[in-house]
Amino acid sequence: MLTIGELASYAGVTVRAVRHYHAKGLLPEPERDHSGYRRYDAGAVVELIKIRTLAEAGVPLARVRELLQADQAEFAAAVADIDKRLRAEIRERQRHRERIACLGSGDHLALPPEVVEYLDRLRALGVDERIVQVERDGWIPLFAHSPERVPEWMARKREQIADPQLIGFYLTLGQALDRTDSDPRLVELADELAAYLTHMADEQGEEHIDDIDIEPPLVELMDILAFNTVPPARRLIELLEERGWTGWTRLERVDSPGDVVATRQEGTAAQPSRRERRRQAAS
Secondary structure (H helix, E strand, O other): OEOHHHHHHHHOOOHHHHHHHHHOOOOOOOOEOOOOOEOEOHHHHHHHHHHHHHHHOOOOHHHHHHHHOOOHHHHHHHHHHHHHHHHHHHHHHHHHHHHHHOOOOOHHHHOOHHHHHHHHHHHHOOOOHHHHHHHHHHHHHHHHHOHHHHHHHHHHHHHHOOOHHHHHHHHHHHHHOOOOOOOHHHHHHHHHHHHHHHHHHHHHOHHHOOOOOOOHHHHHHHHHHHHHHOOHHHHHHHHHHHOOEEOOOOOEEOOOHHHHHHHHHHOOOOOOOHHHHHHHHHO
């Protein structure tokens, strides 16, 4: 026969837990012996282990009481249900662990694997980390807004970064971001960037550059994210507009560069973009 302390030790619980299960009616209290102590048999150890196991699995104590009184078939079915729930919880917690483990880089937390792979490819090609961050920050709202279109966009991006001219554009852009607004080299870099864009457009078509069809509010949001990350980008865009190109998230050739500059200076309403005019003409 076992004392309450020995019972608790064999079952892996505390004496306080044994008394709690007594109070809840889960474990019958034996009669006291002539010395005034309660003595437990081996069957109490088995029952207590069942109670502890079910309770640790998250089964409410009221349900534990029912299961202890159930027949073998009902008990087995309940255990199978508990096991199914626990396995689902384990899978969910594993997903949480995977996401937590990725917090160090930040990319995996809010982006699908193909976008993370694309960002890593940019880094491997030597693209400035600030530009990679701008790309990443832009993809987060895109993925949240239109996850079903990410494979389509990523296929286009993979095609683009296979073009050495575009990588040259990115590398030149990285140099431009280190310049102040008054740095003469910024003007030279703007000339180089405009030359890259014009050459690509003339050789492969404007769709090679102006290829992401997303809603204007998202374009504006992504532009703001970019300008907040790399403030010199605003001045660079102004210089590119003077050279026939406008936009950041969505680059487009300008029909008349002087009109874009005048529009910005006068605060008048901007004309529809080339893409918007093409869409209107097709409708």
